[in-house]
Amino acid sequence: GAVVSQHPSWVICKSGTSVKIECRSLDFQATTMFWYRQFPKQSLMLMATSNEGSKATYEQGVEKDKFLINHASLTLSTLTVTSAHPEDSSFYICSARDRVSGELFFGEGSRLTVL
């Protein structure tokens, strides 16, 4: 089946630095990608919808200046956590919608730890 790859799968950074997470659709094109955040023992919370060639749509309560999303091509969306702090430590998951079939595929997730 189609594969969505996230990179890095885990990252540790110092407080105040910025971290970029990539989400790639490997064998299909995705006009829409979604970014989720998952806390331990909690459900996946949708952060934003990433649309190729246009600005992302953020969910209520998500700071767009804190979580920068770029979807510059049909196979790549990036999430940049700016000036990261320990409370940003979480598991970030992306999903991508196949523009042809409409199916939704998920990445393996990226675990961010901010020291």
Added chain:
Amino acid sequence: GNSVTQMEGPVTLSEEAFLTINCTYTATGYPSLFWYVQYPGEGLQLLLKATKADDKGSNKGFEATYRKETTSFHLEKGSVQVSDSAVYFCALQLGSNYKLTFGKGTLLTVNP
């Protein structure tokens, strides 16, 4: 708002036991319902889905029936295997924007 409540885990079963993971939802409209599975080290995969009342989704021996009257979509399997050990997420989708609302996930461990 929309929400999904699913059975808290973890659930531990012996091989060939019967599995039920409860899922109920609250939605402002008429949602589509999904079960996703996440195997260790992998991304979420769609297990099954149902788009209207009384629909039964099924895959790999798992089944779930869309019950509008009880707003439920319980996941069942008659005989689990060790390879079914994973985290299971119930989710709903309203409208055509493909946004999903997830439950908290239920960790299933099947012992030989």
